[in-house]
Amino acid sequence: MDGGVKKAGVTSSQVAEHAGVSQSAVSRTFTPGASISSKTRQKVLASAKVLGYRPNAIARSLITNRSRIIAVVMAYLENLFYPDVLEELGRALAAENYHLLLFTGFMDRDSDPVFDQLMQYRVDGIILASTSLSSELSEECASAGIPVVLFNRTTERDAVSSVTTRNREGGKRIAEFLVAGGHKSFGYIAGLENSSTNRDRHQGYVEGLAGHGITEIAYEVGNYSRPEAEAAARMMFSRPDRPEALFVANDHMAVAVMDVARYEFGLKIPEDISIVGYDDVGPAVWRSYGITSMSQPVKRMVESTVDILMDQITSGEIEAEHRIHNGELVVRSSARHPETGIVEADGRKIFRPKDV
Amino acid sequence: MDGGVKKAGVTSSQVAEHAGVSQSAVSRTFTPGASISSKTRQKVLASAKVLGYRPNAIARSLITNRSRIIAVVMAYLENLFYPDVLEELGRALAAENYHLLLFTGFMDRDSDPVFDQLMQYRVDGIILASTSLSSELSEECASAGIPVVLFNRTTERDAVSSVTTRNREGGKRIAEFLVAGGHKSFGYIAGLENSSTNRDRHQGYVEGLAGHGITEIAYEVGNYSRPEAEAAARMMFSRPDRPEALFVANDHMAVAVMDVARYEFGLKIPEDISIVGYDDVGPAVWRSYGITSMSQPVKRMVESTVDILMDQITSGEIEAEHRIHNGELVVRSSARHPETGIVEADGRKIFRPKDV
DNA sequence: CTGAAAGCGCTTACAG
DNA sequence: CTGAAAGCGCTTACAG
Known part of the structure; x- marks a missing residue:
C-alpha cells in the first residue's frame, strides 16, 4: 500500500x-x-x-532552453470554428512533438497577465487565434524573441507573422454572388468592427457592390457574438427598407440571424431573404441551416501556422511571414442561386464566376 | 536592430x-x-x-517539484459540450494560478503515448474529459501518484476520482416525461456503448419505461458521432414500427437526428415524433432545434473537478472522490409536453413530476 | 531579514 | 563510445 x-x-x-x-x-x-x-x-x-x-522534460527544458511548448491564446470557443482549429492544432503540434498550452476563458482585453504567464513558461512559440486580443501583446512577444503567429487576423503594422484567408476577396465574391442572384437591396451584419477579418470582409463586400453601382448597404453590428447578432438581426429585419440579401460576417452569427429571421419575423429563407455567411463551419453544413458560406481551409491554415513556428524556432530567425490562403464560396440553400457561375468541386457546389 | x-x-x-x-x-x-x-x-x-x-517557471518547477500544469485530455471537440467545458476549465484553473496543457486531436483509444507525454512534463494533475480513452490510462496515472479526475464518466472500479451527473436518474426522468406525454412507443439512440454515460442513461431509461410496463424499445447506435447518429436515425425512421418517442443519448447526436427526421423523412417534430436529448448544450437552445434535454451543470462540474485536484495536490493524498451533480430536464419544443409536471425555474421550463 | 551554498534532473562540451 | 564535471535558473534549509 x-x-x-x-x-x-x-x-x-x-x-x-x-x-x-x-x-x-x-x-x-x-x-x-x-x-x-x-x-x-x-x-x-x-x-x-x-x-x-x-x-524529466522540465529538467531537459531548463538546460536546452527549449520547452517544446507552444502557447495558444483563444479567448472564446463558442464559435465552432475555434474548437475546430484547436483540434487541428493539437494534431499538428503533436506530430512535431510539441505541446499545447491553452489560454482560454478570460473574456477581456486585459491580456497582460496572460503575457506574463507565457513568458514565465518560456514557451517556444505563441499562436494568437482570437480576435479580441490586443495587438500590443503580440508585438511584445515578438520583441521578446518568441515566435508569434496571428491566426485568422492581422495587425496594422505587419511586424508579426500571420495566417489568414483572402477576406477582402471573400467579401467581394459574396457581393458578386448576391448580385448575380438578382437581389436588389443589400445588408451587412458586422463582426467586431476593429478586427481585421471584419474590416476586410466588409471592405470587399462594399467594393464588390460598388462595382455594380450599389452604394447603399443596411448596416448593423453583431460583434461576432450570438446575442448581439440576434439583436442586430432584429434591427435589420425591422427596417422599413429590409434588404433582400444579407451578408453576415461569420457563420456563428449567421445561424443566430437565421433563427431570428424564421422564428421571430416569419421570414422564409431564401425566398424572403438571402443570407450568406463566412467560415463554412459546423452548423453551416447542417440541413436546418445549409448556409452558403465562404470557406476557410482550417487544415491548411493550421499547417502554415505550425510551419512558420517551426521554421522560426529552428532557425532562430524571427522574420514576419504572411501566409494567405484561398477560400471558396460554398453554395447551399440559405441564399437564392444565380443562374450561372455555380460549379461542382470535391462534391460541393462552389460559386466561381467566369470573369474571376 | x-x-x-x-x-x-x-x-x-x-x-x-x-x-x-x-x-x-x-x-x-x-x-x-x-x-x-x-x-x-x-x-x-x-x-x-x-x-x-x-x-523562470521551468527552473522553479524543477526544484519545487510542482509544474503548476494540469493536463486536460479531450479527444474531440466537435460536441460543443466539450469546448464549453474547456473554456470553463481555462477560467477555473487560471484562477488557481494553474495552466492547462491540452491533449486533443488524436481520435483513437491508443492513449499510451499521451500518457508518456503527461509523465514527462510532470504535470500536477490530469483531467480526462473524453469518453474514448482507456480506463487503464487513468489508473496508470493514479498509480504514478498524479491526481486524476474523470470528467463526465466513471470506470468500473472506482479507484479514480470522477465528476458526473446522475445519468441514470436522467434517463429515468426522460422516460417519465415521455410516458407522461402520452407516447405509446419508444426508441433509444445510443452513444458509445461501453461509455459510462451511455450505459447509465440507457439503464435509467429502460428502468423508467419498465416501471410503466414498457419493455420494447427500438434501439440503434450513434456512438456519439454525428455521421453515425445520422445513420442510426435513418435505420430508426425506416422501421415499420417507428417509435413515437425517441431518446437520443446526447444533444450532439440529437441535432443530427432531428435534421434527418425533418429533411430526409419529412417528419414533424414533435407532431410525428418526439425527441429528447442530453447535455442541454449549444444548438439545443437554438430555435431551429429547441431540444428538450437533460442539462449538465458544466460550471459546477468544473468547479468540483478543480476542487478535487487542488485538494489532492495540496494534501498529497490521493483518495478517489466521486462528485455527482444534479441535472434538470429542460423542456422546449422537440417533444410533446405532458399535461402536468412542468414548472418554471430560473426562467426555464423544467419537468419535475410531483412524485419525485 | 539576509547571503552563501547545496541541489533539483537533466544536457553537453571535454578528454580519453 | 564513454564518464566526470560543469552548469541551466531557480528554491530553500542553514547560519548569522
Whole structure:
C-alpha cells in the first residue's frame, strides 16, 4: 500500500546505477542522435523499463532552453470554428512533438497577465487565434524573441507573422454572388468592427457592390457574438427598407440571424431573404441551416501556422511571414442561386464566376 | 536592430547584481510569503523592471517539484459540450494560478503515448474529459501518484476520482416525461456503448419505461458521432414500427437526428415524433432545434473537478472522490409536453413530476 | 531579514 | 563510445 504518497519519480542517476553505467549514458540513450553503443543502450533501456523511468522534460527544458511548448491564446470557443482549429492544432503540434498550452476563458482585453504567464513558461512559440486580443501583446512577444503567429487576423503594422484567408476577396465574391442572384437591396451584419477579418470582409463586400453601382448597404453590428447578432438581426429585419440579401460576417452569427429571421419575423429563407455567411463551419453544413458560406481551409491554415513556428524556432530567425490562403464560396440553400457561375468541386457546389 | 536573435532571458542573478543584493533576495521577492524586507523588495522590483525580469517557471518547477500544469485530455471537440467545458476549465484553473496543457486531436483509444507525454512534463494533475480513452490510462496515472479526475464518466472500479451527473436518474426522468406525454412507443439512440454515460442513461431509461410496463424499445447506435447518429436515425425512421418517442443519448447526436427526421423523412417534430436529448448544450437552445434535454451543470462540474485536484495536490493524498451533480430536464419544443409536471425555474421550463 | 551554498534532473562540451 | 564535471535558473534549509 503505497497509495496516497507521491512517488518521487525515478531519475537518470538511479537508472545509471541500476544499469551499471554513467548518468551521461542514460541521458544519451534518451537523446535522439546522441552517440551511444547499442549494447549500452540496451542495458539502459532494460533498467529504465524495470524502474519505470521517463526523462524529466522540465529538467531537459531548463538546460536546452527549449520547452517544446507552444502557447495558444483563444479567448472564446463558442464559435465552432475555434474548437475546430484547436483540434487541428493539437494534431499538428503533436506530430512535431510539441505541446499545447491553452489560454482560454478570460473574456477581456486585459491580456497582460496572460503575457506574463507565457513568458514565465518560456514557451517556444505563441499562436494568437482570437480576435479580441490586443495587438500590443503580440508585438511584445515578438520583441521578446518568441515566435508569434496571428491566426485568422492581422495587425496594422505587419511586424508579426500571420495566417489568414483572402477576406477582402471573400467579401467581394459574396457581393458578386448576391448580385448575380438578382437581389436588389443589400445588408451587412458586422463582426467586431476593429478586427481585421471584419474590416476586410466588409471592405470587399462594399467594393464588390460598388462595382455594380450599389452604394447603399443596411448596416448593423453583431460583434461576432450570438446575442448581439440576434439583436442586430432584429434591427435589420425591422427596417422599413429590409434588404433582400444579407451578408453576415461569420457563420456563428449567421445561424443566430437565421433563427431570428424564421422564428421571430416569419421570414422564409431564401425566398424572403438571402443570407450568406463566412467560415463554412459546423452548423453551416447542417440541413436546418445549409448556409452558403465562404470557406476557410482550417487544415491548411493550421499547417502554415505550425510551419512558420517551426521554421522560426529552428532557425532562430524571427522574420514576419504572411501566409494567405484561398477560400471558396460554398453554395447551399440559405441564399437564392444565380443562374450561372455555380460549379461542382470535391462534391460541393462552389460559386466561381467566369470573369474571376 | 536586435530583431532575429533570441534574447537570452534575464536571470535572477543578473537582477541581483543590478540591485546590489543576493540572488536569494531576488528569489524571495518573487516568492509569495517569503521573508524579505520591503526595502530590499523595492530595490529588486525596480531592477527587475529595468531589466525586464520574469522568474523562470521551468527552473522553479524543477526544484519545487510542482509544474503548476494540469493536463486536460479531450479527444474531440466537435460536441460543443466539450469546448464549453474547456473554456470553463481555462477560467477555473487560471484562477488557481494553474495552466492547462491540452491533449486533443488524436481520435483513437491508443492513449499510451499521451500518457508518456503527461509523465514527462510532470504535470500536477490530469483531467480526462473524453469518453474514448482507456480506463487503464487513468489508473496508470493514479498509480504514478498524479491526481486524476474523470470528467463526465466513471470506470468500473472506482479507484479514480470522477465528476458526473446522475445519468441514470436522467434517463429515468426522460422516460417519465415521455410516458407522461402520452407516447405509446419508444426508441433509444445510443452513444458509445461501453461509455459510462451511455450505459447509465440507457439503464435509467429502460428502468423508467419498465416501471410503466414498457419493455420494447427500438434501439440503434450513434456512438456519439454525428455521421453515425445520422445513420442510426435513418435505420430508426425506416422501421415499420417507428417509435413515437425517441431518446437520443446526447444533444450532439440529437441535432443530427432531428435534421434527418425533418429533411430526409419529412417528419414533424414533435407532431410525428418526439425527441429528447442530453447535455442541454449549444444548438439545443437554438430555435431551429429547441431540444428538450437533460442539462449538465458544466460550471459546477468544473468547479468540483478543480476542487478535487487542488485538494489532492495540496494534501498529497490521493483518495478517489466521486462528485455527482444534479441535472434538470429542460423542456422546449422537440417533444410533446405532458399535461402536468412542468414548472418554471430560473426562467426555464423544467419537468419535475410531483412524485419525485 | 539576509547571503552563501547545496541541489533539483537533466544536457553537453571535454578528454580519453 | 564513454564518464566526470560543469552548469541551466531557480528554491530553500542553514547560519548569522
